[in-house]
Amino acid sequence: MRLLSVAVMASLLPTVPAAVPAAAASAHAGTTYYVDSRSGDDSATGTSARTPWKSLDAVNAADLKPGDTVAVKRGSSFTGSLTLAAKGTPARPITVTAYGKGPLAKITGTDEDCVVVSGDHWRIGGLRASGCRWAGFRVEGRGNQLSGVQADRNIAGVQVIGSRNIVRDSVLTGNDRMSVNDVGGDNDSGAFGVLLNGDDNVVAGNTITGSFARSADYGADGAAVEVFNGDRNLIVRNVSRDNETFTELGAEKGRTAAGNVFAFNVVTSSRSRGSFLITRGPRHVVGPVMGTVAVHNSVYLPARDTVGWSCHDGCSPAILKLRNNVIVVGGEAGWEDGQGADDDANVYRGRIRFKLGPKSVVADPKFVSRADLRLRPGSPALGRGVPLGGAWFGGGRARPKDVQGRELDGTPDAGAYQSGR
Template identity: 75%
Template sequence: MLSVAVVASLLPAVPSVAQAQTHAEAGTTYYVDSRAGDDAAAGTGAGTAWKTLAPVNAADLKPGDTVAFKRGSAFTGPLTLEASGTAARPIVIKSYGAGPLARISGADDDCVIVKGNHWRVSGLRASGCGWAGFRLDGDQNELAGVHADRNIAGVHVTYSGSRNTVRDSVLADNNRMSVNDEGGDNDSGAFGVLLNGDDNVVTGNTITGSFARSKDYGFDGAAVEVYNGDRNRITHNTAGNNETFTELGAKKGKTASGNVFAFNVVTSTRSRGSFLITRGPRHIVGPVKGTVAVHNSVHLPGRHTIGWSCHHGCAPSILKLRNNVIVVGGQAGWEDGKGADEAGGVYKGRTARFALGPKSVMADPRFSSASDLRVRPGSPALDRGVPLTHSWYGGKDFAKDAAGRPLTGAPDAGAFQH
């Protein structure tokens, strides 16, 4: 007769309650491989991966589930994500394998459409899509480590999208127009990120090449466009060769209030461009109230450039600027009306039409180079800034400079602290 110990060793292992709970929380992982997959397969292993987006779109995904896309794959969109996770158990999109990010394209629609809530999307490239590479209709979703290119908008957060995060991604050459006709002052397009929703965060991204020819304006486009979106925080992004870094507007009767731009590094080698454009009440898409631009570093040496413009009834309630370093080949800043609320900045340009605030100065900040906007020893930006509370740059989570250093002591002007 076998001993009790031997009999026990022959029985299948039974997971503990804690192990079973951990497995349940992990959910199911589905795999998608455009080269070796089969839509008739189970999809629950790398060897039984699906081939197209159709079974993903049809899947009854639950909180805690994951969909993994094989690197090197290519798909025709859209990928439509309608289910919802929870804060504790989001639904995850990620990559597996080696090679370039899985690419989704398709001229008939947006490529990746997130309609649900609590998604964590990474490891995808959306390229050459009908309008947006990634469209966020839901709430509390996150895009991280994605790539969007050759779209009208790399990322579009729609009017229903709120409390989403777009971080650590590459949004390059989104350089197509959606409206481009003669007259009407209505051309639109070429957005790295378009924010129509409220309370979203755009941080740590590289945004380049957001410009396209426009019949109304010559060129148009923006790294981050805000239209009707309130209280969005745009921080710690690196932007290059965009038509403008940000332009803000609101439909009459709507608002685009309380948006914060902090610790962004903005450069361009183009002959024209701007950092920030906002409007007062006399403009057709104004007023835009409560915009805050703080600790940004800007170098736009082209002749037809402008640092910031606050027009058609500028006032301190429209635009507040603190501790920025702005060097342009054209106009350092422009205001009308009562003017913006400005302090702690360093400016250099051929012309300027605004009143310097406390501690601000017109001087060469002595950038390290045209692309490295850290300042050299002896720069007038050192200790130039005025002390600020965390609310000025979006909260304690953003209390660091463009290089990730915590803010301590007397602040320097610009995105980098020394």
């Protein structure tokens, strides 16, 4: 399987500034258009902060070119959809950013998705999408990047349909609505922080909370990062709190969800139920999900109705591989059927419904606290990990880094944090 380069992953995490500096704008050699919902005027030129446009309609109608920038005034509020259909280039992307002081500009509206990116090579930051029809941000194109955005009260905070896009350093909270919520049919769906329907995308460095909704079929549903019909996506260094599930994977018949990698994520919850990873074999209606890899994640779900990972309806090593994770739950630490998953060098606490790998143990990992999943001295996770090549992290030769940016050494710790012994 061809996976994304870990060198790309390592380059993702520095935060993009909320405004585009003058030097950067000059380097792009494009035009900057300003939008201010309070004092703007759509009949103005829009090319200075003194003559801004007022509405999203003006932006949607603009003939944007590679290198152009749309600067949206903080504190602005819009109803409707921002549709970004123009195409930038890798060298000269089109940028959306914030200017001024105050909260991020808010886009809302139940009739449409709030920000729709059908073009390619956009760099989008400084926006909040709240209470939208389905998705706060719907990314259909290629080579786009969301950075420093916020999404809340949507069915999906971010939905990625296209390929080679990046969602990073963003806050996705309380996306807690269902698209289907009826009795029977095993079809309830919704409450996604990020929904990945495309291939070769990266979800990195985000804080995702409250992806949880009541479900007539399942009691509750939701996921921080849901993968459905998406291949070779990389989900790395995210912080997940109080979501129903961190990730659930599936594919409709005739489609695939293969080769997805989850690395250095930190997952906690105070809810009465929850899980880290749910995947399926060939006997399931949305299986098989091939080649899922979970490495160096730290998970703490103390409630009784919890599952670390589940690989069911025909599990096998080709379905799921786990290395160097620390998974503590009040319920089942892991569950498998069939041939079982490929497990090694993990630290578990909870009921074991699978065959432990050679270096895996059941023990208290000695987290610093319920909220701080770093390891205290004497933890059995210290030095527990096995060295892993770049293929485990998406390919490439660069040395992977933990959730805090520390490089792994020759005898890594299990979990998302490296102690630097």
